[in-house]
Amino acid sequence: MINRVGHGAEGRGITLTLSPMPLAPSPKTQAHMQLIVKKDPTELAQAVADWLVTYINDVLQRQQRFTIALSGGSTPEALFKLLAESPYREVIPWDKLHIFWGDERYVPLDDDRSNARMAYQTLLNHVPVESTQVFVWQTNQDPDVAADRYANILHTYFDGYSRTFDLVMLGMGDDGHTLSLFPGTEVVHEEQDWTKAYFLESQNMYRLTLTAPVVNKAAAVAFLVAGPKKAAPLNEVLHGDYRPDMYPSQVIRPTDGELYWFVDEAAAAQVQPS
Numbered sequence: 001m002i003n004r005v006g007h008g009a010e011g012r013g014i015t016l017t018l019s020p021m022p023l024a025p026s027p028k029t030q031a032h033m034q035l036i037v038k039k040d041p042t043e044l045a046q047a048v049a050d051w052l053v054t055y056i057n058d059v060l061q062r063q064q065r066f067t068i069a070l071s072g073g074s075t076p077e078a079l080f081k082l083l084a085e086s087p088y089r090e091v092i093p094w095d096k097l098h099i100f101w102g103d104e105r106y107v108p109l110d111d112d113r114s115n116a117r118m119a120y121q122t123l124l125n126h127v128p129v130e131s132t133q134v135f136v137w138q139t140n141q142d143p144d145v146a147a148d149r150y151a152n153i154l155h156t157y158f159d160g161y162s163r164t165f166d167l168v169m170l171g172m173g174d175d176g177h178t179l180s181l182f183p184g185t186e187v188v189h190e191e192q193d194w195t196k197a198y199f200l201e202s203q204n205m206y207r208l209t210l211t212a213p214v215v216n217k218a219a220a221v222a223f224l225v226a227g228p229k230k231a232a233p234l235n236e237v238l239h240g241d242y243r244p245d246m247y248p249s250q251v252i253r254p255t256d257g258e259l260y261w262f263v264d265e266a267a268a269a270q271v272q273p274s
């Protein structure tokens with residue numbers, strides 16, 4: 001549960017205390033896994049925004065930069081719009097953020113299906129983030145070249161460190177996929193490369209994606225999942241047998257980072273107590 005203390009009368013900004021709901025992790029789940037359930041998508045976005053402000057500013061007490069990989073899909077839109085508005089806009093040190101994406105559809109940047117386009121429209125066009133610190137997957141060159149170049153950027157950021165991103169934000173499809181790790185695809189089991197490009201038959205398009213190795217080295221991973229269609233796969237991912245070919249989100253198991261599942265009540269409706 002996140003207690004939102006609210007912001008001071010002089011508009012100091014939001015002060016928060018995060019009192020995570022203790023969830024006794026079953027053998028299959030992470031020792032550091034926390035499930036936070038909020039009533040609906042609006043309260044969910046608010047809770048994640050509050051948590052993000054605290055987490056970002058906490059990390060920046062200890063280091064000069066904050067690296068974040070944004071998720072694609074539609075769920076994050078409400079959150080991105082919230083972060084672009086007051087008071088969040090004012091309390092996030094945008095100049096210290098280095099922004100990546102967890103995956104991308106291989107479409108032009110101005111295509112409605114582009115994850116980067118959605119993030120720019122709802123957030124990045126409205127906040128003072130340094131453009132030199134925003135790394136869009138290049139979808140105007142050979143997909144494999146684009147994936148290799150993205151991996152090179154990641155290695156310049158993270159080689160020599162024990163961890164990669166400070167935060168990876170993820171969504172989950174109603175088939176249990178995350179990033180562009182779809183059921184039955186080889187990329188789900190990638191153990192070496194940090195990025196992959198491949199042709200996704202079911203969507204008749206190339207996908208560019210981070211892989212489990214780079215995500216599982218993150219300091220924190222936060223899933224944001226909402227809606228009744230996610231209820232059955234969410235319970236399978238959290239408490240079902242380990243079957244990543246069917247439920248690729250199960251490969252996201254941070255080595256020693258924190259794993260958060262921010263979900264609304266509709267998505268949590270079938271989650272069995274562990």
Ligand SMILES: O=C(O)[C@H](O)[C@@H](O)[C@H](O)[C@H](O)COP(=O)(O)O
Binds near residue numbers: 073105174180
């Ligand atoms: O490019 C993508 O589609 C995303 O990276 C994908 O992994 C997304 O997070 C899930 O499909 C959930 O999407 P929704 O939020 O739209 O349900």
